[in-house]
Amino acid sequence: MSLVARVSVNSAPAVNSSYVVRPSGVHGYGAFATRDIEIGEVIDEFVGERLTHAQCDERYKDRDVNDPHTFLFTLDENTVIDSSVGGNDTRFINHRCDPNCEPQIENGRVFIVAINRIRQGEELGFEYNIGREEDDPDNVDEIYACRCGSPACRGTILWPAKRSRRRKRKSNSGIPTSAI
Ligand SMILES: C[S@@+](CC[C@H](N)C(=O)[O-])C[C@H]1O[C@@H](n2cnc3c(N)ncnc32)[C@H](O)[C@@H]1O
Numbered sequence: 737m738s739l740v741a742r743v744s745v746n747s748a749p750a751v752n753s754s755y756v757v758r759p760s761g762v763h764g765y766g767a768f769a770t771r772d773i774e775i776g777e778v779i780d781e782f783v784g785e786r787l788t789h790a791q792c793d794e795r796y797k798d799r800d801v802n803d804p805h806t807f808l809f810t811l812d813e814n815t816v817i818d819s820s821v822g823g824n825d826t827r828f829i830n831h832r833c834d835p836n837c838e839p840q841i842e843n844g845r846v847f848i849v850a851i852n853r854i855r856q857g858e859e860l861g862f863e864y865n866i867g868r869e870e871d872d873p874d875n876v877d878e879i880y881a882c883r884c885g886s887p888a889c890r891g892t893i894l895w896p897a898k899r900s901r902r903r904k905r906k907s908n909s910g911i912p913t914s915a916i
């Protein structure tokens with residue numbers, strides 16, 4: 737089952753939100769700036785149900801490996817945030833290989849912060865840092881093909897761009913790419 741089906745619409749739009757969710761040419765729905773957003777501006781908090789890695793593995797143990805869709809965000813070695821439960825509109829921010837915002841972690845909370853000046857109408861996107869695993873299928877780069885459309889697009893939303901690694905379940909990550 738696609739994780740899209742798990743989305744619960746349980747969060748009201750943020751008051752004075754600087755972005756809105758609408759269909760995206762990158763994938764499904766995306767988040768778009770409703771006004772210019774300055775560098776360093778906090779766009780919103782990324783929220784959702786907090787799970788241990790074990791709980792998350794159990795929840796998604798039957799997940800189709802050919803379905804790249806995920807609303808998970810790895811906070812650290814202990815915690816995964818599942819934004820399909822209790823998440824807000826930040827869960828619709830797509831991956832970009834040339835990100836204009838990034839998740840910043842402060843006291844265990846995740847804030848999406850602009851790292852470039854973002855123009856009104858521009859799609860928001862951050863670097864997902866989705867790691868590779870030993871048991872990834874050979875076509876994993878096709879499954880996780882990136883459609884961000886950037887001239888800098890590396891063709892996959894996985895990191896690093898070439899395979900070499902471990903870990904079990906795919907999620908966006910607050911862990912710097914250098915540490916993965
Ligand atoms: C948190 S969701 C983002 C919202 C998603 N577009 C939606 O409508 O539900 C993350 C998923 O969106 C897709 N996605 C996000 N960025 C992408 C990109 N640059 N290229 C291809 N698929 C992308 C992948 O399936 C990824 O697992």
Ligand SMILES: [Zn+2]
Pocket residue numbers: 832833834882883884885886888889890891892
């Ligand atoms: Zn890309």
